[in-house]
Amino acid sequence: MPTELNVRFPVSASREHDLELARRAATGDRAAQRDLFIEQRANVHRALFRILGSNRELEDLLQDAFIEIFRALPSFRGDSTLGRWCQTIAVRVAYLAISRRRPPTVDLALVEDTVASDSDLRRHVQVREATRRLYAALDRIEAKQRIAFALAVIDGKSLAEVAELTDSSVFAIKTRVWRARRELMRRAGKDAALKAYLDDLEGGES
């Protein structure tokens, strides 16, 4: 079950807060910019993490995303929440990054020491391995399909939310998720662990 984002204000108050914060930050008020950064960093990080699958190389993308956010602030009109608006920009930054990069050939995470010894260790290792396989497969599918799948299936967002974040229609998102799922299942044909994890994800609430 995806973690719910904190909602700190009633809708109208939240909108006013967002607009005021965006207005002040857009004028170059460093205190407001910092407040916005602190408020939205988890939001932006979550979107990027879900799409990219790990914190590797995420610092540069976070920096790019926030720079884009601050550049675009004058265009924020409060039509959506500031959080959603920031995530939209983060998704766009992630899309550009995925489109440019080549998949790594070796996952260095494999050489890290695993020191935990509690009862959750087995589950932790399972999730980690399954996640690695899932994102390795996602690395090889088209960027838009990957983003739609990551946000809708892995992060549990509704198709309408994903459509808003990616500036697409719900139908387009539905198609992309379907195609991504079909491609992943094809790749999972020889990977029982990946297939089991895909079934696991699809079986959960979304």
Added chain:
Amino acid sequence: MTGDERLGPPPVEPLSEAAWARVERGVWAELDAETAPIRVPPGPRRWWAVATPLAAAAAVAALVVMTRGRPTTRSDEPSRVVSGIAPSSVSFGDSHIELDAATALVMSHEAEHPTVLLERGAAWFTVAPRLQRPAFIVHAGDATVRVVGTRFRVGRSEERIAVEVDRGLVDVQFRGSVVAVGAGQRWSSEAPSRIAAIAAIATSPPPAEPVVGEAPASEVPDNSQPEAPGPAPRHEPRPPRPSATTGRAEPRPGAARPNASDPADPGTVDRDRAEYDRLAALEPRSPDAALAGYLTLARGTSRWADPALFAAARLAVDRHDRRAETLLGIYLQRFPGGANATDARQLLARVQAEQPDRR
């Protein structure tokens, strides 16, 4: 994986505060650069339209410099000064401030006291004797430094503060207590009740960054660009110790280090280069942290991933770390024609030859 054993989506792994601090610093630096007051318009078109006012502005600036020396800030309202990738300096009344690169501070007067708020980075302050005049004050996080005439340095990384006094005496007020720091002494918020002698510090392994604080080097502004002019840091980073395995120091000059410039993404490469240099300096003091840092850097895709991965492997060999063989294998798989590939093969052969002894 049955219904009872559902794994669910992978957790969102949090980013460390140090990483967030780096991200934040990078964002502000970029925004500060974008809001620089003078921008040269691209292309030759309409050059005359900007040349005239620029020439006039230059003439006025030259006149000010000739008549008053260095630029002096107005004393009746706050002024914010931000240095870019190179150090900078500014006069504040009869005092002089030398900013390190990537430093931001605000100068104002509070109840007649010349007051500086250090937002980030580090700076040397040369303050004329105050005599009957109000004390000169520097705020940095929770620390307040009161000065009666001295030369001193304040460094700030997030909430970690450090003060180093070259001449004179300053009072450092920090969370309800006040300590006096004299010439040749240094104070840090990491150990607020302890005053250390600079000479003693100078003989110990140097900090990875020239900021005087004891904050982790990853959280202090990046001053490692060798080409950046300005006030010399108090502690020059020493070359790291020679590798016990290869008999030479890392980072090696020449082939093992990639070119500093990368037309594809110079920002990333510069950061990675700075990070690599920081880790190389960190290696003698904290090899475990350096190894972990090299591995993090190696996970990237910049040119510095090659030397970082080799450095990690070489360090693991030096320390008889059981990951050495794996790391060397990964290096050779990933960079079979890399600048360190020959060394990696030799090291791997040696490690494999030593395996019976290790077991």
